Amino acid sequence: MGGFFGVVSKDDCVTDLFYGTDYHSHLGTMRGGLAVRDGGAFTRHIHDISNAQFRSKFQDDIRTMRGRGGIGVISDTESQPLIIYSHLGVYAIATVSRIANEEELTRRAFHETRMHFSEMSGGGINPTELVATLINERDSFDDGIRHAQELIQGSCSLLLLTNAGIYAARDRLGRTPVVIGAKAGAYAASLETCAFLNLGYTINSYLGPGEIVLIAPDGIERKKPPNDRMQICSFLWVYYGYPASTYEGVNVEEARYRCGAALARADDVEIDMVAGIPDSGTGHAIGYANESKIPYGRPFTKYTPTWPRSFMPQDQAMRDLVARMKLLPIKELIHGKRLLFCEDSIVRGTQLKDTIQGLFDAGAREVHMRPACPPLVYGCKFLNFSRSKSELDLASRKAIRELEKGAAVELAEYATADSEKYEAMVDRIRQRLGLTTLKYQRLADMVKAIGLPKEKLCTYCWDGCEGCQEDFLDKA
């Protein structure tokens, strides 16, 4: 995925930039980068953060950095921010994007505009540089950003650090949020609003889809009004957004409590304890426990002193091992109990299967699972979402393949709650995970828990709809 933070200030901004960017560390595991502008001069540092925390990698760099404007980024993919020398002037650029038509735009750059690319990422072009080449095709930053937004399929939110301030632009359909924060003498632009809390910023405005602003220490200038249509990613609230953050006025933790409460209202299972798979299942479990009045417990704790972040080795077997090592069961809370776990979602289910087996090994009588969202049937094609490399790895798709013995199928039937095929798929997943019962959240309940109209939310990974307007809430 990735996340970014930018700040313009009447004073030196490096401390705010450093911590503000660090508060996006849960969104990416590969690269971190900071760029600051001091007068006309830019300084930039990029580090591999796959084996170390962002702060530990940058704490020496920031002693040598100074400036009144800066942008920082945590990335799951390419190295950034990039410093671009162009006819528009020198600028730094950071993006949170997935350019689905990257090949087509690259060909276009070679053959129509005779561009070249100097940055490489994983053997290919650096997508952030591709965005910069599109911006450079126009005569001003605002026109260039509009132009890039029109051409890019997938999603792209970005920050540009220029001599005039920071251009902050939200993706055309608002798949990812960009929020402007303010404090005396400074403005910041951030994906996560939790980055504002300890740095003294308050939320000034949520950029709308496709909106472009220029922030300077003296104020904010709107360069492009928002588009009408929004498709913000629902998964922000369900899984990867930080609990202390708020998007479109809806706090993540509160939305998770409502998700858990909806799961509880739809349930009648007899259990002794409600728990969450740490960390993102915790909020959902608290919501379930509060609604059902069944005690909440922590039969698992996470060992954080030496596994402090979402350390993501490239090798899947190693990732599974790390996930297992982090989670510590408390046998005294597990033995002889009927446990219900809330989980944000079931992606591949491989780690979950081991976790469930571990619970039975520790003496659990029953293990029930309640994911806070419906089965993931379609892979995300709008964000660089690293939880599953291929949609064919999804637990739902594996179950469908087994049920259909590999034959081509209409996925919509499996994505429809209560259909025979849906029930068969869920039962197949339950069997594979070794669960006593498995019951997923209904899409309409999840949408209601988030609290935004369905047509403003992207729900593609559950229903395959790209902007469907059906009245889901009536089906709740």
Ligand code: SF4
């Ligand atoms: S497909 Fe899923 S993960 Fe991707 S933007 Fe939509 S809701 Fe988010």
